[in-house]
Amino acid sequence: MKIMGMTGWSYYLTWLMRYLIVYVVIHAISAFILFKAFKVIAYEVVLITFLLFDLVLVVQAFFVQIFFTKAKIGIIVGLLFFCVQFVVNFVVRNSDNPTY
Amino acid sequence: MSPSGTFLTELQSIFFGFGYSTRVFGSDDEVNQLVRDPSYGLDADHLRICFGVTVVSGSPNYAYKLRYNISGLIGSNEGPSTEDVSTVDAFFQAATLYRPIKSGMLVINNILHNLIVRAATGDNTKLLIPVLSPMKQEAFNDDPLYAFLGNSLDMLCLLPLLIVYLRQISAMLTEKEVAVYRLRKRCARR
Numbered sequence: 001m002k003i004m005g006m007t008g009w010s011y012y013l014t015w016l017m018r019y020l021i022v023y024v025v026i027h028a029i030s031a032f033i034l035f036k037a038f039k040v041i042a043y044e045v046v047l048i049t050f051l052l053f054d055l056v057l058v059v060q061a062f063f064v065q066i067f068f069t070k071a072k073i074g075i076i077v078g079l080l081f082f083c084v085q086f087v088v089n090f091v092v093r094n095s096d097n098p099t100y
Numbered sequence: 101m102s103p104s105g106t107f108l109t110e111l112q113s114i115f116f117g118f119g120y121s122t123r124v125f126g127s128d129d130e131v132n133q134l135v136r137d138p139s140y141g142l143d144a145d146h147l148r149i150c151f152g153v154t155v156v157s158g159s160p161n162y163a164y165k166l167r168y169n170i171s172g173l174i175g176s177n178e179g180p181s182t183e184d185v186s187t188v189d190a191f192f193q194a195a196t197l198y199r200p201i202k203s204g205m206l207v208i209n210n211i212l213h214n215l216i217v218r219a220a221t222g223d224n225t226k227l228l229i230p231v232l233s234p235m236k237q238e239a240f241n242d243d244p245l246y247a248f249l250g251n252s253l254d255m256l257c258l259l260p261l262l263i264v265y266l267r268q269i270s271a272m273l274t275e276k277e278v279a280v281y282r283l284r285k286r287c288a289r290r
Binding site: 015019022023026030053054057058060061062064065068069070071074075078079082086 | 255257258260261262264265266268269270272273274276277280
């Protein structure tokens with residue numbers, strides 16, 4: 001696509017917008033469910049917290065796909081990368097600090 | 101004191117009988133102004149205040165506020181810490197019960213309630229006799245159930261995102277794969 005004249009910015013921006021829309025739809029609904037379940041917290045706070053995490057996921061996907069040209073390998077490594085982060089978070093987590 | 105109370109004169113005479121000198125203020129702001137004055141407690145015009153009674157409203161809906169000078173006593177009314185050690189069912193503690201009586205808080209409360217009853221009924225012989233009895237309440241127990249649940253449930257919030265995340269990687273790499281394949285094909289033709 002670079003040969004056709006597409007800049008890196010527009011390429012990544014389209015992917016970002018496309019998947020951000022997906023995440024916004026999912027999290028608008030899930031934030032609403034959480035907002036109804038935990039009435040003390042504001043809807044915007046839940047939504048923004050989710051969206052910030054979504055941004056991280058999109059950028060992380062950009063990062064992972066750079067190193068591969070085969071989709072299958074990329075998916076496996078992306079999955080492992082995600083799981084390793086989850087395990088690290090689980091191990092490091094301090095239950096005394098609820099904001100962690 | 102606020103001069104709006106109907107039982108103000110009686111209250112003044114009772115406090116005078118206890119050996120307290122009384123002073124009437126127009127509002128709470130006047131009391132605050134006196135307390136914040138630089139010469140507070142230093143001369144005869146700015147005597148220190150031991151406690152005050154603010155009559156918020158008179159008949160028929162009586163309401164009042166008690167104001168205490170707690171200088172030097174900050175922190176002394178704090179209860180036991182429940183953060184470190186889980187509390188146990190405590191035995192009756194006389195000291196806890198007698199503290200509000202000894203401080204004079206319940207005495208003033210009782211005097212005011214008696215005055216209000218007398219003012220409301222118009223009968224000066226009415227008498228309220230307070231009865232103190234300890235009330236038992238459930239001991240506080242730290243329950244970490246919600247913290248445990250929260251720690252487990254965040255997995256349910258995160259794992260569905262894995263689908264979108266992997267789908268994005270797959271879509272981007274498939275596009276790249278196709279582009280690389282086409283490029284190789286073109287190169288092979290040439």
